[in-house]
Structure formats: C-alpha cells, structure tokens
Amino acid sequence: xKVAYIFATxxxxxxxxxxxxxxxxxxxxxxxxxxxxxxxDNNFLLMRGNPIGERLAAVARKKGMLLMGCDQCVYERxxxxxxxxxxxxxxFPDLYKALAPANVDQVITL
Amino acid sequence: MxxxxxxxxxxxxxxxxxxxxxxxxxxxxxDRVRTTRWSAPTGDADACAEGTRPDERLVLRVGLWxxxxxxxxxxxxxxxxxxxxxLADAACEWAEGRPVAEVAAVAPPVLLALLPDVPEGxxxxxxxxxxALRAAASCVPRPIQPPEQEGAP
Numbered sequence: 655x656k657v658a659y660i661f662a663t664x665x666x667x668x669x670x671x672x673x674x675x676x677x678x679x680x681x682x683x684x685x686x687x688x689x690x691x692x693x694x695d696n697n698f699l700l701m702r703g704n705p706i707g708e709r710l711a712a713v714a715r716k717k718g719m720l721l722m723g724c725d726q727c728v729y730e731r732x733x734x735x736x737x738x739x740x741x742x743x744x745x746f747p748d749l750y751k752a753l754a755p756a757n758v759d760q761v762i763t764l
Numbered sequence: 765m766x767x768x769x770x771x772x773x774x775x776x777x778x779x780x781x782x783x784x785x786x787x788x789x790x791x792x793x794x795d796r797v798r799t800t801r802w803s804a805p806t807g808d809a810d811a812c813a814e815g816t817r818p819d820e821r822l823v824l825r826v827g828l829w830x831x832x833x834x835x836x837x838x839x840x841x842x843x844x845x846x847x848x849x850x851l852a853d854a855a856c857e858w859a860e861g862r863p864v865a866e867v868a869a870v871a872p873p874v875l876l877a878l879l880p881d882v883p884e885g886x887x888x889x890x891x892x893x894x895x896a897l898r899a900a901a902s903c904v905p906r907p908i909q910p911p912e913q914e915g916a917p
Contacts, residue, residue, distance in 0.1 A: 725846045725847060732792055734882075743886070745844075
C-alpha cells in the first residue's frame with residue numbers, strides 16, 4: 655500500500671521523530687510513503703539544520719519520497735530561502751500533480 | 765469621457781504587515797501574502813487584461829486607471845496561488861506612478877527584483893504577471909488627437 659502524509663497538527667514533529675522516521679530508516683514502517691506535505695508551523699521541520707528535517711530528507715532521498723512545504727505557510731514564516739535542499743513548496747494542485755504518478759491508496763492527515 | 769463620471773479605483777486598505785509595523789519598509793512575499801493590498805475589483809478600470817496559464821489553471825486579471833499617460837492606480841484579481849498573489853501585488857504597486865509605455869514593456873526580471881525571496885521553483889509566475897500587466901497597459905485607450913486642419917503647414 656502507498657500512503658501520503660499531510661502534517662497539519664502540532665503533533666507532527668513528535669510523530670515523525672518518534673515513529674515514522676525511525677520506522678522508515680529501519681524499513682519496517684509497513685507501507686510505502688509516496689510523499690509528505692507540511693502545513694503551518696510544521697514547515698519549520700523542513701528548514702536546513704533542523705535535526706528532524708535533515709533526518710527525514712536523508713530517508714526521502716534514499717526512498718524517492720516527496721517532501722513538500724505549503725508555499726503560503728512558508729512565505730508567511732519567511733523561511734522560503736532556508737528550506738532543505740531540493741524540498742519544493744506548493745499548494746494542493748502541486749501536491750496532487752506530484753503524487754499522481756504514485757497512485758496513492760491513502761492520504762493520512764496527522 | 766463623455767458625460768460619464770469617471771470611476772475611481774478601490775482605495776488601498778492599510779498595511780497590517782510587519783513591513784510597516786517594524787518600519788522595515790520593503791514587503792516580503794510573506795507580507796504580501798498576508799495582506800494583498802492591491803487585490804481589488806478591476807471592473808471600473810480604464811484598461812483591463814487577463815493573463816492565464818491553462819496547464820495550472822492560473823488566472824490573473826489586471827486593471828489600470830490612467831491619468832495623462834501615467835498609471836494612477838493598478839489593481840488585480842488572481843486565482844489563489846500565494847506566489848502569484850504576491851507578485852501581482854508587488855507589480856501593481858510598482859506600476860502606479862509609472863508611464864503607461866514603461867508598464868507596457870515590463871519584463872519578468874523587473875518584477876522578480878521586487879521580491880527576491882521568491883524561490884526558484886516559483887519564479888515562473890513572474891512571466892504570467894508581466895504578461896498580464898503588459899496586456900493591460902497595451903489596452904489603455906489613447907487620447908483622441910484633434911484632426912489636422914486642411915491646409916495647415
């Protein structure tokens with residue numbers, strides 16, 4: 655099964671750091687993660703130097719997983735020029751376009 | 765105008781972003797996304813034009829109010845792409861007070877220079893904004909010249 659995660663709550667860093675990233679690193683997450691999309695303050699995770707973001711980016715590179723920040727949220731936080739290398743920003747049309755080839759089974763909001 | 769009252773552009777709402785509150789002056793993309801001050805109805809404009817990008821269903825409509833060959837006011841309406849909104853907002857502010865001929869020749873780098881914090885992957889929006897602005901400026905009605913008198917030198 656393929657899933658995509660949308661991080662829209664303040665719980666994102668906890669769930670990523672303590673559950674999803676370790677499981678992906680250990681190849682035991684149970685599903686293939688096609689992509690992750692970050693809303694509001696969760697975009698701070700995607701900043702260069704953020705330990706969770708750096709770890710996530712490494713997993714994403716290894717597994718070909720999409721990471722994308724919400725453009726409006728990123729702009730409002732003035733961090734567009736401080737995101738991890740290769741992490742695009744966009745909105746729903748960009749997310750759906752990027753995920754379309756992956757044929758995702760579930761989109762899970764956390 | 766013949767017997768019609770000239771309609772004014774919608775007034776600019778006050779800036780509520782940090783750029784003015786902190787005295788920083790220059791508006792970032794974030795400031796413009798928070799308060800798109802130049803976004804307003806364009807129906808009463810002297811000249812109006814639309815730019816579109818069908819593949820992404822992006823639409824931008826720019827309206828210009830012109831006085832004596834100068835853009836007195838510029839307003840826009842756009843589909844909800846944050847970068848497009850920010851660039852259109854900056855472009856309308858830039859156009860105000862400039863000669864129509866200068867606005868009619870605007871190129872994307874001019875607009876991108878207004879918002880250097882637009883990331884690489886989104887800079888293509890400037891082409892759409894520049895095209896709409898150029899099209900609107902090209903639609904500005906030219907003043908009617910008095911006919912030359914016969915026999916005039």
